[in-house]
Amino acid sequence: MSDSATFQSSVVQHAGIPYFTPSNNAGATIDAGNPETPTIFKSLQIRDVRLKNRIMVAPMCMYSAESNPFLPYIGALTDYHMAHLGHLALKGVGLIIIEATAVQENGRISPNDSGLWQNGTDSEQFKGLQRVVNFVHSQGAKVAIQLAHAGRKASTIAPWLAKQAGKRSWRADTSGRGWPADVVGPSGGPEQIWAPGDGFWSPRELSTAEVEEVIAAFAKSASLATAAGVDIIEIHGAHGYLIAQFLSPVTNHRTDRFGGSFENRTRIIKEISAHVRSVIPEGMPLFLRISATxxxxxLRPDSWDLSSSIRLAKTPPSLGIDFLDVSSGGNSKDQKIDMHNDYQVDLAGSIRRELRAEGQNTLVGAVGLITEAYQAREIVQGAHNDEATSAVASDTRSHPKADAVLLGRQFLREPDWVFNAAAALGVKIKLPLQIGRAFSM
Structure with missing residues (x-):
């Protein structure tokens, strides 16, 4: 057998891709049985899905989908997303969460957001998603998609356009392919505008029937995503988008079954979760992103805060939610963030600690200002022995604060973060066949 034939027979071409690419599994630990391997590089089983490590790409809006409603490509993932997400998959992450993907056309943050509302598996939205999924799988990573509705924060322009315009307005009007007359929220009127002046549109209040249509839309998008090969569904309930608007009494003044009491305000999550769980396989994990506060x-003692999130967090097992992706903020211009390096990690840690005290095993992810390998190791493993020798080390510091970490902007700055973290922590990992020779491990 020739050298060329030997090479071809020893390299697996990944199914579902119409061109040759060898299957890679970068970021997987070579000596997985080594007890000294940091938890961050150990696999994580969630229902029927096994992640090769606990490093996730947080969903990041790229504002790079087609915006013309008269073209079939509206809302579809593009070559940009292939390059952006495919490269991170090549570089060894365990899970990629595709950016906020609107379940309805008016649920996009901007005209250039991704979406998954079109019917059928022959739509460009479906085909664009499937193309990304197939490539990410070929690199040994798993794929989640964050399903979302922007609510009152919809019909805005891409942030760099706002910056170029001096941030005079974020609003996308009809000339910019926006939908100012169809920006919606749990409650409506000028007092519900996200920011004063002409920065955002005034929302109209959703009818009860329309809320039920939104719930059904999440299930429809989840079903399409499953057919496209996505491994995990994440429901976006954070950052002041529609679900978060329902949770908070600041933005939810409804008097129907979706407003008023805590039980009513959280009903939308319960019903979306139930509908999504009913259309996806039993072995598929379901994630929920929340703003912990x-x-x-x-300003408002009745606002959505950490105690509210802990109360909500104790119900996910009955909802079929397996993983809480813990972020914060985004529902009011008047927010006053207690900013420090671990401000969101600490929120995740508080929720996880309360869950474990109740004997619940819902997994928790930490996101926000995670940049260093040692920091990530400590978050999912607790303080390392050589860092916890001080008598002042607290009990909370010595226990894990999360079961996985999510990085967003750090991956934009440092696409090789997984490789660099492995080197810093002394972990031997697999490398991509095509570029592995450029790294010494």
Missing amino acids: EWLEH
Whole structure:
């Protein structure tokens, strides 16, 4: 057998891709049985899905989908997303969460957001998603998609356009392919505008029937994503988008079954979760991203805060939710964030600690200002022995604060973060066949 034939027979071409690419599994630990391997590089089983490590790409809006409603490509993932997400998959992450993907056309943050509302598996939205999924799988990573509705924060322009315009307005009007007359929220009127002046549109209040349509839309998008090969569904309930608007009494003044009491305000999550769980396989994990607090305690003692999130967090097992992706803020311009390096990690840690005290095993992810390998190791493993020798080391510091870490902007700055973290922590990992020779491990 020739050298060329030997090479071809020893390299697996990944199914579902119409061109040759060898299957890679970068970021997987070579000596997985080594007890000294940091938890961050150990696999994580969630229902039927096994992640090769506990490093996740947080969903990041790229504002790079087609915006013309008269073209079939509206809302579809593009070559940009292939390059952006495919490269991170090549570089060894365990899970990629595709950016906020609108379940309805008016649920996009901007005209250039991704979406998954079109019917059928022959739509460009479906085909664009499937193309990304197939490539990410070929690199040994798993794929989640964050399903979302922007609510009152919809019909805005891409942030760099706002910056170029001097941030005079974020609003996308009809000339910019926006939908100012169809920006919606749990409650409506000028007092519900996200920011004063002409920065955002005034929302109209959703009818009860329309809320039920939104719930059904999440399930429809989840079903399409499953057919496209996505491994995990994440429901976006954070950052002041529609679900978060329902959770908070600051933005939810409804008098129907979706407003008023805590039980009513959280009903939308319960019904979306139930509908999504009913259309996805039993072995598919379901994630929920929440804002642990909207940082309004200084103004509104009844605002959504950490105690509210802990109360909600104790119900996910009955909802079929397996993983809480813990972020914060985004529901009010008046938020006052207690900013420090671990401000969101500490929120995740508080929720996880309360869950474990109740004997619940819902997994928790930490996100926000995670940049260093040692920091990530400590978050999912607790303080390392050589760092916890001080008598002042607290009990909370010595225990894990999360079961996985999510990085967003750090991956934009440092696409090789997984490789660099492995080198810093002394972990031997697999490298991509095509570029592995450029790294010494």
